[in-house]
Amino acid sequence: xxxVSQHPSRVICKSGTSVKIECRSLDFQATTMFWYxxxxxxxxxxxxxxxxxxxxxxxxxxEKDKFLINHASLTLSTLTVTSAHPEDSSFYICSxxxxxxxxxxxxxGEGSWLTVV
Amino acid sequence: AQSVTQLDSHVSVxxxxxxxxxxxxxxxxxxSLFWYVQHPNKGLQLLLKYTSAATLVKGIxxxxxxxxxxxxxxxxTKPSAHMSDAAxxxxxxxxxxxxxxxxxxxxxxxxxxxx
Numbered sequence: 395x396x397x398v399s400q401h402p403s404r405v406i407c408k409s410g411t412s413v414k415i416e417c418r419s420l421d422f423q424a425t426t427m428f429w430y431x432x433x434x435x436x437x438x439x440x441x442x443x444x445x446x447x448x449x450x451x452x453x454x455x456x457e458k459d460k461f462l463i464n465h466a467s468l469t470l471s472t473l474t475v476t477s478a479h480p481e482d483s484s485f486y487i488c489s490x491x492x493x494x495x496x497x498x499x500x501x502x503g504e505g506s507w508l509t510v511v
Numbered sequence: 512a513q514s515v516t517q518l519d520s521h522v523s524v525x526x527x528x529x530x531x532x533x534x535x536x537x538x539x540x541x542x543s544l545f546w547y548v549q550h551p552n553k554g555l556q557l558l559l560k561y562t563s564a565a566t567l568v569k570g571i572x573x574x575x576x577x578x579x580x581x582x583x584x585x586x587x588t589k590p591s592a593h594m595s596d597a598a599x600x601x602x603x604x605x606x607x608x609x610x611x612x613x614x615x616x617x618x619x620x621x622x623x624x625x626x
Binding site: 438501 | 545555556
């Protein structure tokens with residue numbers, strides 16, 4: 395099946411620094427990629443939707459200047475958490491929709507654990 | 512507008528007994544429906560999907576789900592639970608909207624399997 399790779403799987407950064415998380419579709423081209431955040435004991439929260447070559451669409455309440463999303467190619471999207479704070483510590487997951495997707499299937503990465511100290 | 516309701520936040524079954532995880536949806540359009548499983552500290556894995564073909568969908572690991580339009584339901588079942596099935600399960604509905612894809616997650620159901 396389609397594979398989505400996220401890197402890094404775990405990252406620890408200091409408060410005030412920025413950290414980048416990559417999401418790659420390994421064996422398909424993804425016209426649309428999604429970024430989610432999962433709070434403890436909560437469901438996934440969609441942060442933003444990115445389409446290749448255009449600006450990301452952010453969900454209400456998500457700071458676009460803090461969570462920078464870039465979808466530079468059909469196989470790569472990045473999420474950069476700028477000026478990270480401890481409250482940004484969370485599990486971030488990306489998903490990708492293949493260019494030729496039957497029935498809107500989306501595939502998820504393994505997720506990235508971010509800890510801000 | 513679309514929404515997904517997972518009726519149970521926790522389900523506990525004994526090993527070897529049937530599993531039923533309930534999901535109801537609402538959508539103004541013909542949706543696609545999915546079940547994903549998330550094991551502890553892992554990402555999401557696709558279990559099965561409904562995309563307007565057969566209403567009874569078979570997935571991996573012995574899971575299946577039936578799309579019932581009249582009941583707006585897409586419940587996930589498995590005849591016999593295994594210890595390795597203990598995880599969190601998410602029901603998801605998607606549809607295309609203006610060339611973009613709208614994805615809505617349920618709040619998840621945590622499945623506990625008792626030996």
